Amino acid sequence: MIVLFALYLVLFLAGFYLLGLAFTVSAFQGLIFAAGILVISLAVGLLFHTQSRRS
Template identity: 60%
Template sequence: MLFLVYVVLFLGGFYLFGAAFNAEAWQGLIFSAGIFAVSLALGLVVHSQRKS
């Protein structure tokens, strides 16, 4: 189940990267949200591996 959360965050972040270039406004905020989503996905994976 957590794998799906990681994948959605990771791929959603990449989607936000691309969407930022097509947006009329708030490009920087959308791109930053993509960076945050990808970073969060990778951070959660690393954190969950440390526990086990």
């Protein structure tokens, strides 16, 4: 349970980091921003997916 929470938290924060990084790099801003959105979506999706199976 703690390991899954740590995984969700790391993915969620990495997504926010990628969103912020997109504004500071000089190339591939759109790809980095899109990757950030996808990583955040993955974190939230995994959280909901694993929580629905435990109930």
